[in-house]
Amino acid sequence: xxxxxxxxxxxxxxxxxxxxxxxxxxxxxxxxxxxxxxxxxxxxxxxxxxxxxxxxxxxxxxxxxxxxxxxxxxxxxxxxxxxxxxxxxxxxxxxxxxxxxxxxxxxxxxxxxxxxxxxxxxxxxxxxxxxxxxxxxxxxxxxxxxxxxxxxxxxxxxxxxxxxxxx
Numbered sequence: 001x002x003x004x005x006x007x008x009x010x011x012x013x014x015x016x017x018x019x020x021x022x023x024x025x026x027x028x029x030x031x032x033x034x035x036x037x038x039x040x041x042x043x044x045x046x047x048x049x050x051x052x053x054x055x056x057x058x059x060x061x062x063x064x065x066x067x068x069x070x071x072x073x074x075x076x077x078x079x080x081x082x083x084x085x086x087x088x089x090x091x092x093x094x095x096x097x098x099x100x101x102x103x104x105x106x107x108x109x110x111x112x113x114x115x116x117x118x119x120x121x122x123x124x125x126x127x128x129x130x131x132x133x134x135x136x137x138x139x140x141x142x143x144x145x146x147x148x149x150x151x152x153x154x155x156x157x158x159x160x161x162x163x164x165x166x167x
Contacts, residue, residue: 002026017047050080066096084113110134125155129164
């Protein structure tokens with residue numbers, strides 16, 4: 001249904017980068033990576049935005065195209081430098097490229113920006129759980145466990161929190 005709806009939006013508004021980005025996301029969710037890639041690239045042609053670059057980076061990562069993934073995540077960060085998720089994704093990509101020092105740097109930035117997000121919304125179990133993942137990636141397992149336990153105490157049956165705990 002989402003593919004059909006967003007296809008119609010792109011027909012009505014062929015200049016809408018957001019419509020193409022969302023259509024790409026619908027195709028990505030449906031498992032059609034080539035079409036998702038096409039629509040993310042189309043959205044970027046119309047108006048570069050961090051979400052399209054990040055989603056494109058994820059597709060490249062999933063396809064084992066780590067240099068392309070790194071470039072896409074770098075563009076997402078250039079457009080939105082304080083997004084912790086983009087930093088974590090770039091860190092994961094750097095690990096695949098055997099660039100551990102750069103990965104560690106990006107994970108540190110992810111922690112820093114996540115702490116900023118938590119300063120605004122300190123009671124969000126999802127933000128706390130994401131912080132736990134970033135802390136684990138920076139080599140702080142005890143603090144990561146403390147944070148995931150905190151998130152689980154707030155939302156013990158939340159599937160996303162459980163996913164972060166497993167990560």
